[in-house]
Amino acid sequence: MRVLFAASEAVPLVKTGGLADVVGALPKALAKRGVDVTVMLPKYGEISKDVTDRAVYLGYTFVQMGWRRQYCGVLEIIEDGIRYLLLDNEYYFNRGYLYGYGDEAERFTFFSFAVLDSLQVLSEMPDIIHCHDWQTGLIPMLLRTRYANRPGYRDIRTVFTVHNLKYQGVFPRELLQDLLSAGDDLFTEDKLEFYGAASCMKAGLRYADKLTTVSPTYAREIQTETYGEKLDGLLRERAADLYGIVNGIDTDEFDPMKDPHVPVPYRDSRAKKRQNKIALQQELGLQADGSVPVIGIVSRLVDQKGLDLVIEALPELMEENIQIVILGAGEPALEATLQEAVQRYPGRLAVWFGFNEGLARRIYAGSDIYLMPSKFEPCGLSQLIALRYRTVPIVRETGGLCDTVESFNEYTGTGNGFSFGPASAHDLLFTVRRALFFYRDENAWAKILANGAKRNYGWDNSAREYERLYRELAG
Structure with missing residues (x-):
């Protein structure tokens, strides 16, 4: 079973927060269970030159995004036994920081298209694409609509994980319509429309085959008005497809016996x-x-x-x-x-x-x-x-x-x-x-x-739950 992680950051290559820790650690736990996991990321300028110099160039494609036709190179590197694919476009990703720019909608719409288009460069199609947070929320929608009739894409299933519902990728409706070359039919209340704007998070929640979030209690909380960030109605509608799977940590990385930053190694002393x-x-x-x-x-x-x-x-x-x-x-x-x-x-x-x-x-x-x-x-x-x-x-x-x-x-x-x-x-x-x-x-x-x-705070139990979900989806 082949699983492709699509995310905007991952340890050990690039990190701003906990999302990167999860996307870096979970594939290693899944690999121990025999799942073939690849992680796909933007090739940011912040990724160290040592990493990019070791990356192997696999090929390229062109991404059509509205009237824009943009280059996308595909590079491969193995880190900690996990295969990473870096999607290269210097205009969008060779910048000083990962986030915080005025063209975030365009950058991550490009990334969503590029994830799917770059599969043509590879020798295999994944069984599952596991998308993480709003930056990849458009992928399940594109797969179900724009790519549905392309050879090899029809059987791909999607999982969308909400790491923090507060950050939703909400942009002007007209902007996303332009980027997606989409008509009004995609921007109705039951699809991407969000209080007069458009939401990438909502796209993932609406179109992914299965939804997960990062703890059982949070899965219940976000179905309420208090914590639902105005998406609680959709989440209640999809409650049967929503799973709360608690995160773990990389217990090799976080080990006071081996941590080089800790002056005196210890365990229980x-x-x-x-x-x-x-x-x-x-x-x-x-x-x-x-x-x-x-x-x-x-x-x-x-x-x-x-x-x-x-x-x-x-x-x-x-x-x-x-x-x-x-x-x-x-x-x-x-x-x-x-x-x-x-x-x-x-x-x-x-x-x-x-x-x-x-x-x-x-x-x-x-x-x-x-x-x-x-x-x-x-x-x-x-x-x-x-x-x-x-x-x-x-x-x-x-x-x-x-x-x-x-x-x-x-x-x-x-x-x-x-x-x-x-x-x-x-x-x-x-x-x-x-x-x-x-x-x-x-x-x-x-x-x-x-x-x-x-208690074991590692990823073993969580990886088992994700594997069960993948196998259910993949049939």
């Missing part, structure tokens, strides 16, 4: 973990004291991630004997507020603005508690990485956080972290204080850590 805490405190200018609990946050600094709750609770949080470390970038107002807070709490609060992979790993390794108070969270990988690094998560009860973090029950001894329901600073503060109470209880904390160590 609390003494060695404490050494990493002291090293982190020294690196970030905090008071070096192994007995003080450190709370870590690695996050985009945006409203979704609940950083406003942290800021609101900060004065009372800092009444506790704790230190807080934050790594991330995002909304200027949040950054400015955190910068002011650093001045108020010298030696106890450290904030690094931007992203630094090595520092992120050291925060996971050096923190005692990992705080993730998201307003909504489709799955979340950070809490899984924290658990892998034996750092106890505190999360809000939403999406994949519900499916992966069980709040500690002191009466039964179960639970691998702590959680709270309402998105309020009061509930966050109460839960942090509850976690600190058990942190001071050596036996209770050891039990929480042991519970977290029992």
